[in-house]
Amino acid sequence: MSILKELDSENLILSMPEEMDDDFFSKVKLEVLNAHKVNNIHRILLNFSTVRSLSSVGLSVLFSIKIFLKSIGLEVAAVNVNEGIMGVFKAVGFDQIFEKEYVAQDSVVERSYEEKAKDLSEELSYQRELYNRVTTELEKKIESTKDELKNATEQLRLYDKSNSIGELAAGVAHEFNNIIGGIMGYAQLAQMKKTDEIIDKALDNIVKLSKRVEGITSGLLNFSRKKPVKVAPINIVKMIEGVLEFTQKQLENCDIKVIAELDDVEEFLADENLLSQVILNLVINASHAMENGGELKIKLFREGGFVLCVVSDTGTGIQKKHLEKIFQPFFTTKGALGGGNKAGTGLGLSVSRSIIEIHRGTLEVESTLGKGTTFTVKIPFKSVKEEDEEARKKRKVGTGRISKNAKILIVDDEEIIRSLISATLSDKGHDLLEGSNGEDGVKLFKSHKPDLVFLDILMPRKNGLDAYLEIIEEDPSAKIVFITGQAGEYLEVVLDNIVNNDNVYLLRKPFELDELVNVVNVALGK
Ligand SMILES: Nc1ncnc2c1ncn2[C@@H]1O[C@H](COP(=O)(O)OP(=O)(O)OP(=O)(O)O)[C@@H](O)[C@H]1O
Ligand SMILES: [Mg+2]
Known part of the structure; x- marks a missing residue:
């Protein structure tokens, strides 16, 4: 049965039953939303024709109705033919209560003074009881809201802690600053003192500290699952x-x-x-x-x-x-x-x-x-x-023969990486050439025909992958070692496929010098 009593362009009258429960609340929501869709209603009039007092369930439903109406921007007024119930509305916070023009005529009853006085005293004790009930309810609500707020704050803190880039960055920055402080300190100490003992100690500590940086970055990469797994x-x-x-x-x-x-x-x-x-x-x-x-x-x-x-x-x-x-x-x-x-x-x-x-x-x-x-x-x-064949292929094993006097081209825009590779490999008897971007790399390859090329991936003026394509077009049997830090998800997939090719190897930054020498031996020893 519809609870909608009357609807005009602005006002919706709902007839309220004696007992209100959650089902009734659902009905109200439905009716109001439907009516709201059709008409541009501003006010809801609640018509209590028979109710003289409200149970606590009824009261809480009434309260929910009020909050719901407010949430959709509607003003509430109550139509009531029973004076005894007026205080209830006041107690639950309906301000505009009485709208005479909407009083249902058939419900108006003439009563004697005695009856009215009795009503008033009943109303008074009801008011008191209601006041107590509402206060207790409110206190309970405040307590539970406080708990909820505490929980929500805690959740937010946890969420922040695991998700906020700021937190993460602060942690990383803190660690890095400590480590960099140590590295700089030892390097300066070595520059100042210049005794073998101090230089040895400083270098030892610099290597140790740098490994800690590697530990942190590789940890972060593992955490973000970007680091490829070597199974x-x-x-x-x-x-x-x-x-x-x-x-x-x-x-x-x-x-x-x-x-x-x-x-x-x-x-x-x-x-x-x-x-x-x-x-x-x-x-x-x-x-x-x-x-x-x-x-x-x-x-x-x-x-x-x-x-x-x-x-x-x-x-x-x-x-x-x-x-x-x-x-x-x-x-x-x-x-x-x-x-x-x-x-x-x-x-x-x-x-x-x-x-x-x-x-x-x-x-x-x-x-x-x-x-x-x-x-x-x-x-x-x-x-x-x-383990499939492809994975086996990826774990390329060289002959173990140590190669010498190879012509090696290093293409990397980081000068410090070029000079590190260059110094290490020339010490092993190889001839080194250097290029600082993809374009130069291709040119140097074409003019010098090196035995092995180290190719960085992310470089200005032609990236490593494009340079690779031009190099193998020139010489399909060219031997390439890609050197890369974190190439990003897309490039990782591309790299994964390229590294399956026989003459392609991967050296991840940061690398140990042993790894560098090893990859050269494996590539040239085949
Ligand atoms: N076996 C354990 N007994 C008691 N507390 C532990 C134990 N394992 C971990 N914890 C707690 O968990 C926290 C986080 O451990 P986690 O290994 O992630 O970091 P950490 O040990 O503090 O630092 P890191 O491992 O990065 O050097 C520790 O700080 C410690 O409070
Ligand atoms: Mg730990």
Whole structure:
């Protein structure tokens, strides 16, 4: 049955029942929206012809109606033939209540003074009761709103923390500034003192600090999943043993007993570098949590189609409020960012989780405050047989013959990279040529016919890929090493395909000098 009583161009009268519930509220919404579509109504008139008082449900429905109407920009007026109920409207905040012209004639009743007085006293006690009820309700609402607000603020903070570029940039900038400060300091110290001992020490530290930068950038790239995964058969037992060996001293110093229960999991396909980064971070985190000693247990086993590595410690445990955040980048309780005395940037677990996700696995945590923490890495066991021919081809293996006296062209717009490659390779007996953009590179290739070309990808005046196309047009058997930092998703796909070609190699910046020499030997030794 429609509740719409009357509709003219501006006013909509709704007849209100004695009891109002949520269904009624839905009906009101529907009627009003429909009417609103047809006419340009400004006011809603609520016609209470029989109601003398309202239940708390009715009251709250009335309140909802008021809020709904307001939300769609409508003014509310109530039509009421029963004087007793007027106060109710006032209490729920309807200001314009009485509109005489809309009083339903048939509902007007003549009453005696006694009846009116009785009504008034009933109304008064009803008002009091209502006032109390409304106040309690309001107090409850304020409390729950406060809670909601607190939750929302917390959510927003978490959201901000994991998403805001500003946060991320601040974290990176902070770390980089520390590292650059160190590098500059040591370099200046070496310039000043110039003794062999100081220069050696400075260089050692500069290499160490630069590796930390590489760690951070590669961490960020893993985090944003932009870094290509190098999948190859790995011996995970050996890898974990390697990590434990590497951390042995640190664990001993903290009086940590290590229990390794490593099942003999056969080789499977994964990125060894990335996985060892995950295990290393878990072990170091565990050791940080057991400053005063404890037990570190690493279990490795296969379960169905998965390999599981469970790392548990008997350390401090993680506070409940921190558990959700530990996988967010730059969440840390260590270092300058986290106000702790251990070193940490808060990238470890966020990067670890994305590394495991890249492997289509999961990284989960369980922790009891004061008792300890367990991290479980679970990754699919990808059999070595699944490695396809193409992937095998990508892992090009040279003859191991060390080549000398080759003519090598380096095309890169970064002078510092050119001179680094040039100095390293001329030291190995090669002849070097340099070009600072794609156009020069192609010209130099045509005029000198080098044995090998190093090609940067992002360069002014012809990028590396276009230069490559012109070079192989000139000589289809040209040997090319692409040198690239982060080429971007599209270029990565292109590169991936090109690197499948026999004479094309990839050297990722930043690279170690050994890698540089190795790629030359592999390319020229074939
Ligand atoms: N085993 C653990 N026991 C107690 N707290 C832990 C443990 N592992 C991680 N945490 C908490 O999680 C936080 C985040 O760890 P994560 O590895 O991401 O960063 P980090 O160790 O602080 O710094 P980074 O790994 O970048 O050097 C740590 O700061 C620490 O508060
Ligand atoms: Mg860590």
